[in-house]
Amino acid sequence: MDKRKQFSKIYDKFVNSIFRFIFIKVNSIEVAKDLTSETFLRVWEKFQNSKIGNPKAFLYRTARNLVTDFYREKAKINKTYLESLPHLPDPRSNLEEKIILNEKVRLVKNALSNLKEDYQEAIILRYIDGLSFKEISEILEKSPSATRVLVHRALLALKKECNKIDGFSSS
């Protein structure tokens, strides 16, 4: 199978999860689209010229780096951007994704947005994308035991954040 066909399959398999991973971190459909596109473009360029052992981990790592770069650039332009945006859900997200997020899901998503970056990533990879600890450790470039600790702490932090929000535990 030629590289184009191989990468086409990789794209089809991971485009949703990479988009989701980015979207939850940036809270903007347009930015998520741009960064997803850039992620696949960069990996495709690399894929053509060299062998990538674990395309899935490579995609996530590229996406992480691009999100970091995005926030770094934004911070340069406007230091208040990070503080003001993550709490605001994208007004078009419901329309475009056709997701009916109930109130609880919305609250969890907002709580997730308030976590620090590595906790966010640990939660997304483990509980949304359903990756194994081994897979997460490859993406985050940590040892499996450190990854387990990170995921555990991230979940505790998320619970704490959710408890801050009124009404969450009353259902």
Added chain:
Amino acid sequence: MVFRHLNMMEEREILRALSQLRKIKPDKNWAFLKKREILGKEPQIFPFLKPAYAGIFLILILIGVFQFSQRALPGDLLYPVKKFTERVQTIFVSEEEKPKVVLDLTQRRAEELAKVAQKNEVRKLAPAIKEFQANALQAAKVLVKSKEVSKKELQKVAATLQTVNKVEKKLGTEVSPPTFDQAIENKVKSIIEDLEKSSLTEKQKEILESAKKDLKEGEIEKAFTKVMLILQNENE
């Protein structure tokens, strides 16, 4: 125990809510179009083989062949292409312009012959002489028929004559057809007659006399060069 139960419920709810976030997906059309954009079109080792490019490719090849053929010499593979393009060019030339084209082509054939002789390409010599002679016969007709040949065209004829004389010296044989030589001689005579009727400076008269002497001695090229010198001075 109650607190622990509540805590467990809370975790389960959080996990359930998180699993709901799996529904976040990009627009299918966007994902499809983006994939095409990223992967681009199917690479082709020979993209010109695509029908859409075939026409353009063919035109480029033809342009390349035509341009390359312009350097061809008699006996070369592409020489017939060069002749063909010249023939096509003459189709679009008016009757008035045709003598000029004939003299141009004769000069070109003489230059080709000179190149072949210079490079000592024996194989190409016979076709080069043949090509020149064929054009020289046409040029002779032009010189005989056309009473008025411009100075510019006469200069071309003079240049052709010079080139051919050099070739003849190098090869040690006559290549110019007698008809062509005769036509030039007659043209030089005719010019001399015209110049004798016109008012000339002492210097010009001196050159004219010298040209007449050359003509008598059969030095047509020298005579021609001299009368051309007078004609050029007439302009200044």
